[in-house]
Amino acid sequence: MELTAQKSIEKEIKSSLVTDPISHSHKELTKEQIREIVAKRAAKEFREGDVVTLGIGLPTAVANYVPENMHVIFQSENGLLGVGKDQKGNIDKRVINAGGGYVEARQGACFYDSQMAFTMMRGGHIDATVLGALQVDSDGSLASWMIPGKMVPGMGGSMDLVVGAKKVIVAMEHTSKGQIKIVEKCTLPLTAFREVNMIITERCVFEVENDGLVLKEINPMFSVDDIKASTGADFRICDNLKAMC
Amino acid sequence: MELTAQKSIEKEIKSSLVTDPISHSHKELTKEQIREIVAKRAAKEFREGDVVTLGIGLPTAVANYVPENMHVIFQSENGLLGVGKDQKGNIDKRVINAGGGYVEARQGACFYDSQMAFTMMRGGHIDATVLGALQVDSDGSLASWMIPGKMVPGMGGSMDLVVGAKKVIVAMEHTSKGQIKIVEKCTLPLTAFREVNMIITERCVFEVENDGLVLKEINPMFSVDDIKASTGADFRICDNLKAMC
């Protein structure tokens, strides 16, 4: 539920933000292609046995790209460790994920209450979280829960999750409706201050280091100048810049 | 376990306390008689449906005097709501009370962990507790967990219990080995400050009110002068002083 209202929020971001100069160029990808590129790349961050909490929307798709032979356990803040596939056939409404979808519990799963869910999340027991953003900045601060005076869905569990997870991965479209989302300093109210470790978009991968963003990987469809033009923050280019795949 | 080491501690109280002038008189009762008088009277404080936590020693005996047709539920800090009789025959060591005794779980009982036990106890969900004391004073403060430099068993769960229970009843011998226990001001380290509501001994019943102790009932075997002589604190006599029974 962290990002349930993400889409409706994004509609509201129209003003004051810098326009992405390349989003309407020949390099534009479809939503489905973006989703696949980002989700596929994010899934590579997991290690065997990791416990991961995914945000709603694009981040949910990450689960589809975990290699078959790797065991990653998905945790849902509403009380399920071991989220499985969507339920088919006779629906049991007593088993849902944080987005309200009816899901299966995998072999080895367990159910628990909200206190326990947040012991996992805020207490540092989640290895990685992947979530979306309205804005993310060069300090690793994240804005994802409200646009003052416009859309205020609430933070749900996202603030606790971002503070507590060992690794925080923002997975999103590089820009949204042509507006720049990776900025020097977030202008929207923060979800968390300096907690993001990595930003994965369809164009590139940034790591957040003490001195700011470092470009680690780039999608060969784009040039470094493309990234510069569509990113609102300065960044350092890794000596060993790799192709994103 | 609140008062596991009570007996050993009492052996150690030898110094500096005022002597009970009547404990060696013809009015002396046997330990068993004292236990019965005190436990019987304490059991009358319970109401239908009460949840009660008992200390170790004399207070444990209170459970024997609850009327057959009254439902009182005994809670034990080690994780059992609905403490039953001592186990007989094949012992299951996985079900104990706070004193380490093997007990039965009654119909309707449940097991839980220590967090939940102290949510019950500190959180104000226990209707009454009955426990012993080394000293109790006219403010309703209680000392029961250590004698500096001598015996230090520890407080166990007693401090949380006394702070949290709706009604705190001290049930004890009026004096111990001839030493006075009901005092103006505790000299031993406190278990809790101003939390005791009632003191029940073999000689009388005191209630702790804002202006100090009030003698509510007296065992007809003793005179008010006997109580005065064996009590280290001033007390007011209730207008409607009753015979203890």
Added chain:
Amino acid sequence: MKSIVSAQKAISMIKDGASVMIGGFLECGAPDMLIDELVKQNKKNLTMISNDTTYPDADKGRLIVNKQIKKLITSHIGTNPETGKQMHAGELDVELVPMGTLIEKIRAKGTGLGGVLTPTGVGTVLEENKETMNIDGKKFIFEKPLGADFALIYGTKVDKYGNVSFYGTTRNLNTVMATAADTVIVQADELVECLDPNEVVIPGLFVDYIVVKENN
């Protein structure tokens, strides 16, 4: 043995202006029948404490649409556009609290602690007007305990002693809310004679009234 009552009788105890905690994560584990009765009896000016306001046509969401809530303390309102609409129109006072903090505030009340010291929200607008505490060089926000007059909770199986057990992801905030309200009413999918003591999730002493779904 606990009082087993009708939804009508249970809800009739709640007066206009009362504070009410309601369990459930979206529609899952929500005491829908008790909420329906709250709508039917049209209790007004309520303070509602809940994880979310579900959807406009579902359980807690209907209380919003029916304008029975004066003050709402919750973590997420994005699934119910009506909540945001009333908030922006100044008709509904909404206090948004991070989910983990909301749960701990309720737990603090239930377990008798003085408050919560949480790292969640440090460096955000949530820190404004809050007391903070520096502990070993790290900043924490202080939040007060949160209780209510009533808790309306759900249980999959409830026994006659008030013990509650759950199936699936229905536990959510039901467990913590049971500890933090003056009067706790549980809606039971199924009433049983006696649960296995190892299976109990909410010990019976927290429950005051049982309403059985099939009886209504």
Added chain:
Amino acid sequence: MKSIVSAQKAISMIKDGASVMIGGFLECGAPDMLIDELVKQNKKNLTMISNDTTYPDADKGRLIVNKQIKKLITSHIGTNPETGKQMHAGELDVELVPMGTLIEKIRAKGTGLGGVLTPTGVGTVLEENKETMNIDGKKFIFEKPLGADFALIYGTKVDKYGNVSFYGTTRNLNTVMATAADTVIVQADELVECLDPNEVVIPGLFVDYIVVKENN
């Protein structure tokens, strides 16, 4: 799937001087086999965090008698005269903490909170040298979170995913300790393939190693 190891191997990970939380209330729900192995391997200068020190000849009590503990954080030592004797002789550093406070300190660590604000001990010697906080006219003692390098816990049934369930009063501090140590080792009375997800008391993600009683 979790690592299933021998007691010998599990305990060999613990170095002299480590801090170790050990579950159990007296002998009930104590990981006796792991403790026996700790005695056998004679690990020294340990900091032990436990509810009590049981009896001189039982589980945790043997660690005291064998002088393996340098610092003890606990709520009750009255059942083991050897603990008091070593404390008074200055051989053992004992910190006595009310049971409810001990549990909350461990929980605060496990759940990521900055500390505990408890009414327990206010107006007693426990208040000395502690920070206190006045909240709405009532005084609370501030206590810091408490974690450890290792937690040795007990489980009645443990599945291959590390999920733990309990029988009877064996849960006690095992549940909270599982959340607050860098490495958690559970002694299982019985290892099963897969527990019913509704039955699980300690979710598998908290458990690092499983030692099965019958295998040793």
